[in-house]
Amino acid sequence: MPTILTLYEFSEEQAEQIRDIAPDYELISATTKEVTPEQIREADILVGWNRKTEEAALESDRLKWVQAWSAGVDYFPMDRFEEKKVLLTNAGGVHAIPISEHIFAVLLAMTRNLHGNIRSQVRGKWDKGGTYGEASGQTMVIVGTGHIGRATAKLAKAFGMKTIGVRHSGRPEEYIDEMYKTDGLEQAFAQGDVIVNILPLTDETHHFFDKESFSRMKKGALFINVGRGPSVDTEALIEALDSGILSGAALDVFEQEPLPEDHPLWKREDLILTPHVAGNTDHYEERAADIFIDNLKAFVRGETLPRNLVDYSRKY
Structure with a gap:
């Protein structure tokens, strides 16, 4: 049988x-x-x-x-x-709803400086410093526009954001205002206030986000990674943060998991780090x-x- x-x-x-x-x-x-x-x-x-x-x-x-x-x-x-x-x-x-909501949780936290406020709370400090922006009116670039990308774009439109998608085929997608093939990355990245990585891990996407990719991004962009850790070159990411290309990043996945306790990412105040839980529901x-x-x-x-x-x- x-x-x-x-x-x-x-x-x-x-x-x-x-x-x-x-x-x-x-x-x-x-x-x-x-x-x-x-x-x-x-x-x-x-x-x-x-x-x-x-x-x-x-x-x-x-x-x-x-x-x-x-x-x-x-x-x-x-x-x-x-x-x-x-x-x-x-x-x-399965992950479309929890991961898209996670993306917006960290996006709003960083836009409204909640990550800074929470750190001040832990220190017992009344600190009104930091930058307080708005998601509305910003442009989100979504790299990888499958189930999760589509759900994320839907939320972005509800928040009044412009949405740009990047996918291998360039095929249009609901809730995406503009779609680019991967050879249009430079044009897409140049517009992005928020860059979201939802790529799977393949031979082609390993270190897809490298020094060259980050150099193409709009200065001061926010980077969110809920795709696969090895799709991002960690050293290149740190360089982009140090140089000001990126204003901050929210990372749920890493090249090495669990992230070692002595890893330099832990000490950075321009990051929100979560332990590969974006898809949990x-x-x-x-x-x-x-x-x-x-x-x-x-x-x-x-x-x-x-x-x-x-x-x-x-x-x-």
């Missing part, structure tokens, strides 16, 4: 849906600590992934599809999956399960998976 092995706990209602959609499959649930290599090797569909599962999954001759519980898939063995004809889908879209499990269930309906019918099928040639 073919099996669906999930490393995440579905609700009873979700489990019933899965059994109704795929009555010929056995649904097996196991925690990441308890799952055995034998269970992984015998799975036809695997929901979830970690380093422990990789060796057994790649040994399997049965595995046909892996549903990732994350949006980023740069840590998956995609070349081997492609070779073995294993499908991979991610949880893209109490709605995560429900939304990720919905993606899997929609894909499962197509899978059992032998159809192309409709949601978040990873293109191995693009690595996302």
Whole structure:
């Protein structure tokens, strides 16, 4: 009997849906600590992934599809999956609301100098210093305009901001006033009061934000990174802050995680640092399960998976 092995706990209602959609499959649930290599090797569909599962999954001759519980898939063995004809889908879209709200949380905090006020509070100081600006009327450049970029642009329009998008294809997107291909970065960056990085990590995007990229930005811009840590050259970022190219930055992801306690970024007062939590939400499990269930309906019918099928040639 073919099996669906999930490393995440579905609700009873979700489990019933899965059994109704795929009555010929056995649904097996196991925690990441308890799952055995034998269970992984015998799975036809695997929901979830970690380093422990990789060796057994790649040994399997049965595995046909892996549903990732994350949006980023740069840590998956995609070349081997492609070779073995294993499908991979991610949880893209789950994070659109929490990450777009996180972007605006840090944007408004830095625009209204809340980060400075909070530091003064901790020190017990009544300090009215600092700059107090407004989001309204500013231009936001969103690099990576998928689910999260679109949700971010929608919020930006509600705050009266102009929105510029950058994507590989240059295809227009709702809530984006102007869209540029990556070869139009210089023109896009020159207009940006706020630059938001939502890029996935691929060979092409590693250190996408380097010294040259920062040099193209409008002086005094705010940089927000909720994409992938290695897409930003940390040393180049520090140089851009020191030189005044950037007025500040909000970073949720880093080249090295956890960020070492002695890292110079911790001591900077022109930064807001968060420990890779922008996508955290109490709605995560429900939304990720919905993606899997929609894909499962197509899978059992032998159809192309409709949601978040990873293109191995693009690595996302």
